[in-house]
Amino acid sequence: MKSLVFAIVAGMLASHALPAAAHHSGSQYDLTKRDMNWTGVVREFKAINPHTHIMLEVKDATGVHDITFEGQSMSNMYRAGWRPNSIKVGDTVTINAAPRKDGANGGFVLSITTTKGQKF
């Protein structure tokens, strides 16, 4: 199994590897910042290439927010141990993400940790 580090690096460095739904590239994220964590309930998870998409319902003092993230490719996540039943709608997960450069919520997923302790 390839390491998660490989998955991240391969996913980000593939200059053509972009999300089908959003058609954006990794250039909109600040990959030098890697300490942002979000915990919430999975509202949607799209296991697709070139990048996965996940929508998280996050609660904070200002209310409930649906926040979208891009992640590594489905292929790289699979090789890092992810399986179709690993992340389901309704699961609570913690996402470590690189923030968006424009300051908006969301970011690029560096890792996803489930309540069962699985990390992808």
Place this chain on the structure above:
Amino acid sequence: MKLSGFRFLSRRLAAAAGSVVVAALCLGFGAATPAKAADTHPDFTGVWTFHPVPGRRFGAVWPKDAPYTDEAKKKIAAYHALVDPTGESPGGYCVGVGTPGNMLSSGGYPMEVIQRPEQITIIYEAWTEIRRIYIGGKPVARRDLIPTRNGYSRGHWEGNTLVVETTSLEEQVDQAAAHTENARIVERYTMSTDDKGKKHLNAVMTMTDPAFYTKPVTVTKEWDATSERMLNYNCNEPTWEDHVEMLSKKAAEKAKASGN
């Protein structure tokens, strides 16, 4: 008329010989590549993943200081000025890299090679790009070829080296190895086995394209044999599923508006 023993035997022999010739032709023995030679050539069949090389992303990089012509610089700069601010790329639209970018990088994903004497098929996992390398037989006339991102590839063996020539490409400035439609790409593939018995596939790729490069550009690439399974590259499907979902919502709204 009764045949003499000799004449009868001659005809039987001639008929038998004719049958052998017909059978041989049916089996493709008459093609440019002798059937026996196919058995003696290295078999590249299998799944291959890039061999890590320090400083080379996915085992190969297109040189940043490639000898671009002014025309190439102008077209490449115009493309990037247009597209880069959007953060978009062909891959975001599920469009493959194209040759030779796919053999040089392909996002670091593995590739599968399926070898037959008359054709070698390469499937790059990323974007499910497929290249078919035709060996022997009659080449398709250039006027009958439709230019594509992967072009038209013909191969032949020089000893244990598979030599692949690719032409009939589309002009592409949306991959690192930018080229015009007149580019000619020659790849030379060899296979080796290391001390541990692991197989390696090596390629030396040279692209000649006078309109874009003042001299041919050569890049090497190496793959390791892997037992890894090729995965389906799920890319276009969600776009279609989103579209159906949108149609479903519209239908529901229409039904609601009409009171049904």
